[in-house]
Amino acid sequence: MHIRNPSTYHPPLMTTTVKPRILTGDTPTGRLHLGHWVGSVERRVALQDKYDCYFLLANMHAFTTRADKSADIRQDTIEIVKDWLAAGIDPNRSTIVLQTEIPAIAELTWFFAMLLSFNDVMGNPTLVHELETKGLADKYSFGFPMYTVGQCADILAFRPELIPVGEDQEPHIEMCRKAARKFNQLFCGIKSDAKDEDYPRLGGVFPIPRALIGRIGRLPGVGDGKQKMSKSLGNAIFLSDPEKEVQKKINKITTGRQSPTEPGDPNNILFKFVEAFITDSARVAELKDRYQRGDNIGDGHIKQELAVAINTLLEPMRARRAEFEKPGGDDLIIDIIRSGTARANVVAEETLHMAKQAMKLDFGKRSVRWT
Numbered sequence: 001m002h003i004r005n006p007s008t009y010h011p012p013l014m015t016t017t018v019k020p021r022i023l024t025g026d027t028p029t030g031r032l033h034l035g036h037w038v039g040s041v042e043r044r045v046a047l048q049d050k051y052d053c054y055f056l057l058a059n060m061h062a063f064t065t066r067a068d069k070s071a072d073i074r075q076d077t078i079e080i081v082k083d084w085l086a087a088g089i090d091p092n093r094s095t096i097v098l099q100t101e102i103p104a105i106a107e108l109t110w111f112f113a114m115l116l117s118f119n120d121v122m123g124n125p126t127l128v129h130e131l132e133t134k135g136l137a138d139k140y141s142f143g144f145p146m147y148t149v150g151q152c153a154d155i156l157a158f159r160p161e162l163i164p165v166g167e168d169q170e171p172h173i174e175m176c177r178k179a180a181r182k183f184n185q186l187f188c189g190i191k192s193d194a195k196d197e198d199y200p201r202l203g204g205v206f207p208i209p210r211a212l213i214g215r216i217g218r219l220p221g222v223g224d225g226k227q228k229m230s231k232s233l234g235n236a237i238f239l240s241d242p243e244k245e246v247q248k249k250i251n252k253i254t255t256g257r258q259s260p261t262e263p264g265d266p267n268n269i270l271f272k273f274v275e276a277f278i279t280d281s282a283r284v285a286e287l288k289d290r291y292q293r294g295d296n297i298g299d300g301h302i303k304q305e306l307a308v309a310i311n312t313l314l315e316p317m318r319a320r321r322a323e324f325e326k327p328g329g330d331d332l333i334i335d336i337i338r339s340g341t342a343r344a345n346v347v348a349e350e351t352l353h354m355a356k357q358a359m360k361l362d363f364g365k366r367s368v369r370w371t
């Protein structure tokens with residue numbers, strides 16, 4: 001076998017995609033909520049034409065916190081795809097990927113686990129925060145911290161340029177970038193002072209992808225707004241919530257303001273929602289001004305206006321979702337997952353083969369086939 005010298009290593013021919021790639025995804029630990037929309041999904045819908053998009057269902061990662069709920073994870077996986085389609089993701093233009101059926105991801109996870117230090121992983125601030133807020137610190141599975149390494153593999157398996165995510169994902173993306181640089185330096189002979197954007201040109205297997213933070217990087221949850229909106233924390237307004245439920249949940253937002261004439265803080269949690277969902281900027285400015293002056297405008301009134309704006313956004317999504325809620329809808333979704341995952345495996349296997357070549361582990365080439 002021909003052994004390559006890392007300093008002259010050049011990756012084999014890549015799949016010919018005209019468009020640059022995007023990879024991002026969600027964990028099936030519940031349905032999608034408004035935080036997902038403003039943090040990432042809205043961008044995904046908008047970028048489908050310009051980019052070759054891969055949207056990952058991180059079902060393996062759902063097992064890191066709820067291995068006892070496999071039936072729920074399966075159903076949530078299907079429900080998230082319904083939410084994606086309802087939100088405007090088009091499975092003919094974008095590729096829907098089921099993590100557990102992409103073996104290359106599991107293999108790449110091992111490779112990256114050996115390139116990141118213990119402190120890189122355990123010092124990741126989002127992971128530390130999750131261990132605290134989700135009450136996992138005493139009883140978390142060993143697999144839980146591993147999800148952060150697995151996420152490097154999820155991303156890099158598709159060699160994307162961009163990763164549209166919410167703010168909480170920034171430390172994860174940084175870890176991923178670190179893993180990619182380290183791999184390229186160790187196995188492709190790239191110098192440590194190379195610029196991130198030059199890695200592919202210099203022969204790196206992996207590009208150094210960038211996070212694309214959403215319009216609102218961190219939408220708070222309903223309640224006091226201290227935590228981000230999260231499916232695991234019971235503070236979420238779901239994209240599939242009925243109209244009345246939206247108003248009920250909005251009413252749970254608490255600002256501590258006592259009366260319509262009390263001057264209020266136009267940057268409080270209520271206004272985070274106003275800015276995120278009331279699309280008429282002149283109206284937002286007017287509400288802010290009156291709120292700040294305590295000009296006879298109650299929180300209750302603003303909450304009503306807000307619920308109308310959110311319901312206007314969600315109504316077409318509800319209508320599209322209803323199509324998949326008819327009998328046979330789940331089977332249709334499973335077909336979409338299967339065909340996307342088959343396409344995705346071609347790319348992920350190609351990446352894995354390139355990585356193995358660079359690591360001198362290329363003893364043959366294989367493909368993944370559905371039966």
Ligand code: ATP
Nearest residue numbers: 026027029035039165166217218219229230231232
């Ligand atoms: P879990 O509680 O199970 O972690 P989650 O609600 O945090 O679920 P994820 O599946 O972890 O959702 O996140 C999917 C994507 O949505 C990520 O890009 C994440 O940054 C983004 N996101 C999640 N919640 C918010 C939020 N409140 N504001 C902005 N973006 C968010």
Ligand code: MG
Nearest residue numbers: 027168230231
């Ligand atoms: Mg999360």
